[in-house]
Amino acid sequence: MAAAPLVFDSDKCTDCLACEELCTFVHYKLYNRYKSGIRIDVRWPEATRAYVCYQCEDTPCAEACPTEALYVTPEGVVKFNAEKCTNCDACIEACPYDAIWIDPTTDWIIKCDTCDGEYSCVEWCPVGALAIAVPEEVR
Amino acid sequence: MLECYRKQMLRVNLTDRTFGVSPVSDEFLSEYVGGMGWGVKVIGEEVPPTAEALGPENKLFISAGPLTATHAPMHAQTCIVSKSPLTGGIINCYCGGYMGGAIKSTPYDFFVIEGGADELMYLLITPEGVSFVSCPELAGLNTKKAEKVVREASGHPDIQVMSIGLGGENRVRFAAVMSGTRAFGRGGLGAVFGSKNLKAIGIFGQEDVHVSDPEAYDTVVRAMRKDVDAAVADQWNILSMFSKDGTGFGMSFNSEKHAMATMNHLKCQFDGATEIDGKAYIRKYPTRAIACPGCPVHCGMLRTMNKPTRFGDVWGRGPEYETMYSLEAWPKSLVRHLGHTTYCS
Numbered sequence: 202m203a204a205a206p207l208v209f210d211s212d213k214c215t216d217c218l219a220c221e222e223l224c225t226f227v228h229y230k231l232y233n234r235y236k237s238g239i240r241i242d243v244r245w246p247e248a249t250r251a252y253v254c255y256q257c258e259d260t261p262c263a264e265a266c267p268t269e270a271l272y273v274t275p276e277g278v279v280k281f282n283a284e285k286c287t288n289c290d291a292c293i294e295a296c297p298y299d300a301i302w303i304d305p306t307t308d309w310i311i312k313c314d315t316c317d318g319e320y321s322c323v324e325w326c327p328v329g330a331l332a333i334a335v336p337e338e339v340r
Numbered sequence: 341m342l343e344c345y346r347k348q349m350l351r352v353n354l355t356d357r358t359f360g361v362s363p364v365s366d367e368f369l370s371e372y373v374g375g376m377g378w379g380v381k382v383i384g385e386e387v388p389p390t391a392e393a394l395g396p397e398n399k400l401f402i403s404a405g406p407l408t409a410t411h412a413p414m415h416a417q418t419c420i421v422s423k424s425p426l427t428g429g430i431i432n433c434y435c436g437g438y439m440g441g442a443i444k445s446t447p448y449d450f451f452v453i454e455g456g457a458d459e460l461m462y463l464l465i466t467p468e469g470v471s472f473v474s475c476p477e478l479a480g481l482n483t484k485k486a487e488k489v490v491r492e493a494s495g496h497p498d499i500q501v502m503s504i505g506l507g508g509e510n511r512v513r514f515a516a517v518m519s520g521t522r523a524f525g526r527g528g529l530g531a532v533f534g535s536k537n538l539k540a541i542g543i544f545g546q547e548d549v550h551v552s553d554p555e556a557y558d559t560v561v562r563a564m565r566k567d568v569d570a571a572v573a574d575q576w577n578i579l580s581m582f583s584k585d586g587t588g589f590g591m592s593f594n595s596e597k598h599a600m601a602t603m604n605h606l607k608c609q610f611d612g613a614t615e616i617d618g619k620a621y622i623r624k625y626p627t628r629a630i631a632c633p634g635c636p637v638h639c640g641m642l643r644t645m646n647k648p649t650r651f652g653d654v655w656g657r658g659p660e661y662e663t664m665y666s667l668e669a670w671p672k673s674l675v676r677h678l679g680h681t682t683y684c685s
Binding site for chain 2: 212215216217218219222223226229230231232233234235236245246305306325327328
């Protein structure tokens with residue numbers, strides 16, 4: 202059973218990056234948009250894109266990881282254990298949604314951990330462009 | 341205390357193409373808070389009152405405040421302080437957009453740019469260092485194209501660029517500096533850039549931004565955000581009107597009250613104000629609200645036109661209230677109006 206993914210509505214998004222700011226604050230108590238688990242790609246005049254973990258049921262990133270640095274919790278969330286990571290970047294290549302990237306200051310990978318299913322970015326989004334998918338909507 | 345600052349500044353000299361990093365004292369940082377405070381102190385001390393605003397003695401002070409790039413709402417502004425060629429006094433000028441976040445993610449609290457280059461050049465401030473790039477071929481390019489050139493040359497797709505167009509190069513005394521679609525409009529800073537032969541500044545960084553006491557800060561920010569959200573939800577509040585119709589919402593109202601400075605401040609009223617204000621754009625064209633980083637008000641509007649404007653674009657951000665009232669008297673068509681706005685920037 203996979204965890205509920207985040208749903209992004211590009212019609213509502215105002216490109217304010219509040220989700221990125223809050224994400225790094227909640228996780229690391231600092232601000233750096235390159236460490237955020239969600240990445241907003243502003244592409245005027247085209248619609249904005251959000252890159253964030255889709256909570257795949259078959260977890261290709263964890264499958265690709267040779268050292269079990271990425272592991273699946275009982276709730277179905279793929280989490281990251283920095284102690285086992287060898288910086289091989291196999292998960293980045295395996296992710297079908299480009300939702301894993303490298304932290305510029307530590308060289309470890311960054312991936313959305315769903316804040317234990319709470320998704321702090323959802324309540325912080327000023328316009329409701331982010332939502333937690335209800336089970337019926339999942340793919 | 342003061343963990344929110346990097347406690348160092350970057351001083352760039354365009355005349356001999358050198359730069360230096362110097363420490364900034366805690367007393368200075370806490371006594372004069374933010375872009376305006378530090379800027380007026382630095383410019384007031386270092387630029388003599390008799391200096392020519394368009395001469396090499398004038399300096400540019402660029403910074404972002406302590407709350408910028410944090411999750412505090414409505415604090416996305418970047419500040420430039422310099423001696424104004426228009427008024428002769430010290431001008432402090434702000435723009436929204438993503439530039440403030442870029443400045444905060446560099447290892448400097450602020451930049452001071454002094455001297456003047458002998459040929460047109462742009463400045464890159466990136467994790468690789470500071471570089472001075474001669475670019476006589478960029479002369480006459482508008483800001484959108486100049487920004488694209490700088491972005492491609494820097495190798496960082498996320499770099500934020502502030503640049504000048506033809507007006508700044510020719511030292512028009514009210515020329516603006518543009519950063520994306522946002523403008524440093526006050527006081528003719530474009531002319532100061534032009535007088536230093538500085539076409540653009542590209543700023544990129546990936547450093548962390550800290551705050552002194554994260555828990556206490558979070559509590560204050562959440563309370564602040566609650567107030568702003570309540571204001572945006574209240575339909576009689578000005579912030580709510582900003583977020584619905586953009587900064588141009590009040591033009592017809594101002595016109596009714598004879599409070600609109602139009603036709604180069606010759607008139608205070610314009611009959612067709614309701615036909616070209618923010619609401620008219622919303623009625624006629626698909627509009628998407630755009631916000632500065634972290635801001636729940638989203639007053640910037642991205643419009644898509646059903647036909648290209650005279651200058652080729654089918655989309656544009658804005659126009660803001662300022663361009664609406666100052667350009668309104670003659671192009672009564674919304675498409676032409678937006679076209680002129682994008683062309684002027």
